[in-house]
Amino acid sequence: MIFTAGADAQSLDPSLHPTGTYDALVHVDLYDTLVFQTPDGKIEPNLATSWKFKDDTTLVFTLRKGVRYHDGTPFKAEDVKFNFERVINNKAARWAGYIRMIKSVKVLDDQTVEIKLKNPYGPILANLAIPVAAMASPAAVKKHGKDFRRRPVGTGPFIFKKWEPGEYMQFEANPNYWGGRPAIDQLEFRVIPEDTTRVLQLRAGQSHLAMYLPPAQMQEVEKDPKLDLVSAPLFRVVYIGMNNLIKPFDNPLVRRAMNYAIDTQVIVDKLMMKTGKHLRGPFGPATWGYDPEFEKMGYSYDPEKAKRLLREAGFPSGFETDLWHPTGKYTADKIAAEAIQAQLAKVGVKAKLRTGDWGLVAPTIRNGKAPVYFYGWGVMSGDADMAMYFKFHSSMWGAQGNSDRYKNPVVDKLLEQARSTVDAGKRKALYKEAVKVVIQDAPWVFLKQEVMLVGKSKKLHGVILHPSERVYFHKARLDD
Template sequence: MIRKRLFHSLLGLLLAATMLAGCSMGVEPPAENESPPPKAGAEGGTLVVARMSDATNLDPHFISTINAASVVHQKVYEGLVKRDANMVIAPQLALSWRQVNDLVWEFKLRQGVFFHDGTPFDAAAVKKTLDRVMDPKTASPRAAMFDKIKEVKIIDPYTVQFLLEKPFAPLLSILASHEGSIISPKAIDEYGRELSAHPVGTGPFLFRSWEPGRQIVLDKNPHYWGDQPKLDRVVFRVVADDTKRIALVENGEAHVAESIPVQDIERLSASNRLRVYRSEALGTEFIGFNVAAGPLRDLRVRQAISSAIETGAIIKGVYNNVGTQANSPLGPKVFGYSPSVKSYPYDLNKARELLAKAGYPNGFSIRMLTYDRNDRVMVAQVIRSQLKGIGIDARLEVVSYADFVTQIEKTRTHEIFVSGWGNATGDADYNQYNLFHTQGGGAGNSFQYSNPELDRLLDAGRVETDPAKRLAIYAKAQELELRDALLVPIRNLENLAVISTDIQGFSI
């Protein structure tokens, strides 16, 4: 009889990661012309993770999705710091750190660590990595995350300082994210822009191979500086079809399937071969308003629409009660979230009254944009039906994700949009500044909202070092965003996965 195996993991769905150290799994079915590995006991073997889509890039300075980051972050690559299971910043490649003053952060580095290619980890490697992402010639889409750093200064081989242009409180949260991964300086020189195909970090797993559209394979790092992983190999296998992905776990060809349709939860929960894993995620979903478009320029119109949408019905009818009622653009696990802010309550009479006062007693026609993801389309259809109750004809337009991003970030032709926002760092600044700041938000400010009071708060949140004061700042910011009806929060996201009953200790 095969013993139960332990699996400690963080599998990323939108900006988390998979920490496979301390795991032991079952066995991958043999590939063609490959002999089957021995059956795993408490240790060894191959973990097979079936996922909906492939990564697009494995270079931390060019990764733009959590789907890609979750393959290498905390597996192949590590940062100076990390977030622990309670979302608290903890040491990793840096043993300790301190703020010398508001503009200088100093990190004492771990000694005796080597990259997978044998290059020693030291202060020079940290500087090489950060200089690369900040260099305009690199043209990294993540460079803006580090734009407050003026210089990375080597104090001695295992001490490095970050000299800032101005105080920046979210620094540690960014260093703990995939953007903060430290890369082998030898690999940077050798591979350049081809680094995506040759990831080289310090983590518990070595990159072995990537067959685009099929699978990515990681092997155990026998020389890892920390606790040795108990897995020999991890395979991220791409299986786009929901039914086939789940079937792989049911028939023992895979151990984890992510993600899964919410409609199948009851059926899957009844299986004796697998179990459904659920946990609170960091992101939120919402209905956004372009406040510079047509009738939406009028606050009363936005308030009316907000009052006419019953988000509870959406969570139950579309998401099968997966996720919780959102009250803010931030999820409850994100630093800066305020439980006290409130969106407009569902009230059709109030909605009709507000529309009449705004000069639209008979309603109007408006365009509602989303992209071709089944649940988003279903949400938009429910909203369209609900808005008919106050005389608004929301004409639904479904486009590809690429076209959706182009419209809300570049052409700005959208009016109402159904969207969401993950959080890669666990800090409010990541959402708030990108989504709502007049200047800093740039393309991300799809609401086209500008408020000097909100800008002042978001600027203050970046420089305030007292956590309690930062929380108060972001509470006020969320109150402003909800007061001005920039969006209708729908739900806080929930992670879903199907895992083999042989797996224990699994977490996202």
């Protein structure tokens, strides 16, 4: 079975997991986590068969018996301690923050492990389903050292065979997989940067699944009787960010004016060709904690109100700024940026477009040098904590998530209370209050929750397209 995407993974070491996108495509088929999160957000047993909270900060896992890594070594409780401490203590692990609330890991016996948290943390189980919390073979990690990123060994349904960087990876079915041997014998991931070529190969039967298709290729897939076009909702959101430390975006009146000045409905539905759900808040229905009331709290297109707010803020004639955007990172990003530029001009805001590839634009944004910019955020855990705390808590400024340098002590307190509350109902209520304040403060121009467009052969069945952008093949099968 062959699947294709436009870019390669960077590392096959889950402790590094630097991108959350192309790495995740292959990590989840090499490795397992203690728990599995279904596409609708339910937490199910995985390498752990059961768990219980002894108290609000102590979680005990019972591990699955008889599991072995691809190198033949047995999976046991000591490995949970090894893997979690390896991530927590690794300064290069960008996503280590998702498990750094773990204070200690205690091995009770070979099949039982106790995890002590620094504080009560409501979404801990969702975080433990993220690839950064996956179990890698300690023996292989110690044997290969830094080279482990290219010589991965996990407990997953597929075994790594070969990687030609920038070209392809090959895997084979794990005959001893604890969940049952996969129906697919050989799995190959091919890197095909050109969208047109990916679709041509799919139509020619040279691949079975083409990931991340642009809207321009939708018709080519839809009209082919041998193919299906799948639109999978994602946790990821796309928005127009504003650096809240750069004038005049330090003024909430200006930020609200920006929200009224941009016709986000038209941007999403027409220019971005409905490749996502239009949003009026910071996260969408796919993410736990969402409330339909968010849509009533947000902004609608009203250029006259935008002008009024700009006058009130002291900018009756508008102002000049730079709008940074990548090309090809987000659906129709260049066309959308040009439309936003024209809409802003109608209220007196003269935006100069600063265009570049993602390698240039992303560091400029994260380092606080871009005043206005296209940006996205993938909520890997599917929980409001990741959607809100990492983007709006003042402790997360910069590359950690809060690239907008937004700060509000009220929001900080609400988010701290929400993540340290175990009761789901109370957590949701706290997030709703935090969202109200964030929408009023308008650190973003809210755009959309993304969907993943995938072209699939009708012969392929059972692939799980997860909202976190993880793709699972352990239940996949191919018709003859």
